[in-house]
Amino acid sequence: MAKDQIRSILELSRRLLALSQTGLHFSEQEYDRERYREVADIAERLLASESTLGTEDVHCRWFVEDGYATPKIDVRGMIFQGDRLLMVRERADGKWTVPGGWADVNDAPAHAVEKEIEQESGFTARAVKLAAVYDRDKHDHPPFLFHSWKLFFICELTGGEARTSYETTGVEFFALDALPELSTGRVTAAQLRRMYQHHLHRELPTEFD
Structure with a gap:
């Protein structure tokens, strides 16, 4: 896969993970929280498909903290x-x-x-x-x-x-x-x-x- 395509997948997946993290921080309704967890799962699968990391590795590396996602x-x-x-x-x-x-x-x-x-x-x-x-x-x-x-x-x-x-x-x-x-x-x-x-x-x- 071309470098630009890999970068695009990374950027989109990273954005999904950030939205999931921020959504889980602010949402109190369990139905909404379940959706944000699903968003994170999709992003983790995308990242894992283009790297040597498994989905569990991606999850552990990203969700080292909660709250609003920032750079x-x-x-x-x-x-x-x-x-x-x-x-x-x-x-x-x-x-x-x-x-x-x-x-x-x-x-x-x-x-x-x-x-x-x-x-x-x-x-x-x-x-x-x-x-x-x-x-x-x-x-x-x-x-x-x-x-x-x-x-x-x-x-x-x-x-x-x-x-x-x-x-x-x-x-x-x-x-x-x-x-x-x-x-x-x-x-x-x-x-x-x-x-x-x-x-x-x-x-x-x-x-x-």
Whole structure:
């Protein structure tokens, strides 16, 4: 199946799951709740038919919380030294990205990215600019179950030293014209090059989709 068709199925199924989750949160009538559960079942079957996950796996991954369904927030920290960029190698897939991950509840956005940088690379840093807020689906990332927004921050080193973590197996600075194999579910080369322009020109306005 073509990539665009897979993405379309993912987007439609994700929307059905979100409607089901929100409907179950607000509905008190059991008849309505049964319909929302059926909507979720149909969406799970659609997703399972186009992936290696079973319907039970899809259900467990999606319904980790209830309430009104909203996008997840992914924060990414961009630290440049000259034209070299701080990157970490993900233990999960063995590929490289910039430090970051899902924002935790009760963390302010800047604190979330500063924490991710320290946890994944060993360096401490200060977020100095929110450069971009991207809708993951509008960029060249592979299909993913959850809808998410990606917040890219320009950061400056304040201390620490390189070390790996339970999530990372490498910490290095790379030139933009000699990037390693990227974990494209997390970042793309185009995003990294664009963030370099924000690093050089701090007066550029924050970009958003």
